[in-house]
Amino acid sequence: MQPGKDGAVDAGVIGLIVIVAIIAIGVFWAIGVxxxxxxxxxxxxxxxxxxxxxxKRRYDLIPNLVETVKGYAAHERETLERVIQARNxxxxxxxVAEQAQxxxxxxGALKSLFAVTEAYPDLKANENFLGLQEELTATENRIGFARxxxxxxxxxxxxxxxxxxxxxxxSKFGFAAAEFFELDEAEQAAARTAPAxxx
Amino acid sequence: xxxxxxxxHDLIAENKRNSVVLVAAFCLFTVIVMLVLGLxxxxxxxxxxxxxxxxxxAGIIVLIAVGIALASALFGYYAGDKVILGVSQAHQIxxxxxPELFNVVEEMAIAAGTPTPRVYVIDDTAxxxxxxGRDPEHASIAITTGLRGKLTREELQGVIAHEMSHVRNYxxxxxxxxxxxxxxxxxxxxxxxxxxxxxxxxxSRRRDRDREGGGLGPxxxxxxxxxxxxxxxxxxxxxxxxxAVSRQREYLADASAVxxxxxxxxxxxxxxxxxxxxxxxxxxxxGTAHLYIANPIKKFEKRAGSVFxxxxxxxxxxxxxxxxxx
Numbered sequence: 001m002q003p004g005k006d007g008a009v010d011a012g013v014i015g016l017i018v019i020v021a022i023i024a025i026g027v028f029w030a031i032g033v034x035x036x037x038x039x040x041x042x043x044x045x046x047x048x049x050x051x052x053x054x055x056k057r058r059y060d061l062i063p064n065l066v067e068t069v070k071g072y073a074a075h076e077r078e079t080l081e082r083v084i085q086a087r088n089x090x091x092x093x094x095x096v097a098e099q100a101q102x103x104x105x106x107x108g109a110l111k112s113l114f115a116v117t118e119a120y121p122d123l124k125a126n127e128n129f130l131g132l133q134e135e136l137t138a139t140e141n142r143i144g145f146a147r148x149x150x151x152x153x154x155x156x157x158x159x160x161x162x163x164x165x166x167x168x169x170x171s172k173f174g175f176a177a178a179e180f181f182e183l184d185e186a187e188q189a190a191a192r193t194a195p196a197x198x199x
Numbered sequence: 200x201x202x203x204x205x206x207x208h209d210l211i212a213e214n215k216r217n218s219v220v221l222v223a224a225f226c227l228f229t230v231i232v233m234l235v236l237g238l239x240x241x242x243x244x245x246x247x248x249x250x251x252x253x254x255x256x257a258g259i260i261v262l263i264a265v266g267i268a269l270a271s272a273l274f275g276y277y278a279g280d281k282v283i284l285g286v287s288q289a290h291q292i293x294x295x296x297x298p299e300l301f302n303v304v305e306e307m308a309i310a311a312g313t314p315t316p317r318v319y320v321i322d323d324t325a326x327x328x329x330x331x332g333r334d335p336e337h338a339s340i341a342i343t344t345g346l347r348g349k350l351t352r353e354e355l356q357g358v359i360a361h362e363m364s365h366v367r368n369y370x371x372x373x374x375x376x377x378x379x380x381x382x383x384x385x386x387x388x389x390x391x392x393x394x395x396x397x398x399x400x401x402x403s404r405r406r407d408r409d410r411e412g413g414g415l416g417p418x419x420x421x422x423x424x425x426x427x428x429x430x431x432x433x434x435x436x437x438x439x440x441x442x443a444v445s446r447q448r449e450y451l452a453d454a455s456a457v458x459x460x461x462x463x464x465x466x467x468x469x470x471x472x473x474x475x476x477x478x479x480x481x482x483x484x485x486g487t488a489h490l491y492i493a494n495p496i497k498k499f500e501k502r503a504g505s506v507f508x509x510x511x512x513x514x515x516x517x518x519x520x521x522x523x524x525x
Contacts, residue, residue: 043312047312050309131298134302137302138303138305138306141306142306145306145310148461149310153312
């Protein structure tokens, strides 16, 4: 038995164990961050498709609304026709940009329609109309909240993707930043003007 | 931009930090109490064991107390929402029963990215609402007819967002944890009184001292005295901490509601309407008070600044909401 040598071997073994443990912890951490990024990316994709779900719910309600309003406010033909036109364009739009444009036009047309109906007390008292108005208001809100939720998820994903040290894993495995849902300049200008109402 | 202006992100982060500190302090407090009381109970119950500090037996006593508290709290957790909905005579509604209410709830579920909770209505003129559910997949929201009739759509949305935020923030689980800790402390205190009553401590100590020359005497006495003090003070202190946590979570739910609606005025206006109403909610009591949006026990409302309030004063909540930048 040689006392000196035994001591050196022990220290070596301990050192090896420590190094292995550190590497293992590092690997587990990296796996955790990677999975977290994947989860957030999938969530943002899901949130994006939820917006479409809410957009499509709108299309079925609009013909009903137009018929009810026609009965009481035949003079407002212009406004009504704009709504129907915008709805048909939105249904048949292809591609993200075209669809986004059509959707914004439809929102604008609906805003004008609701503003106009303020002048017709009989219409406002009609239960059918009130029910439809609530449903359409809710649909517009749902679209808005779906977009808000999408942006919230994207904010979370982008933060994780860019903050240290998770950004190391993100860039190594090709996680790109996601885009926020934004209106382009023309749409912003249109969205911020109040609908024109003439009685 | 003044330094005091905050966004709801700031408020949420602040509240979560405060919660962590409070809960950690509470857990530490509970562990100490459990240790001391556990040992003291052994001491009174079996003075012969005092010659050595017996952690194993103390541990068993503590586990029994935790077990009982946990069982009753878990029952409340799993059956609780059915029980409270039953007791409140709440009936579930579908979309067509109240489209506006249902739509408001669905909109908030979309903003939160969670499934739409079940919606219940309670027939009561007092304005109040509550949420229950261990996670967003098993959530229910209930609202009184009194509140339903008073609020505009935006105010209703603020209230629903607040309630759903309680579920999102897992407040139900947190309150379960608190209930278990408080229950355990109360039970241990009770065990101690029982052990003291039935012990033959005085006589045995003389025997022990004769046998062993009183080796651990001073330490044992210190533990006993500490235990008696704790048995009196700890249950009350535990409740105070629990209520402090409850108030913190109410502020957090308000800030989380703004995260969903992005419209603090809605909730602020609803809270003012609720505050102005003097109607008392008949089905609520002390045990269920923390689930409601405003303290349903009107007596406490005026003393809301006290440490025994489950909810912060409404003026404070409204002030915080109105100062928010969105």
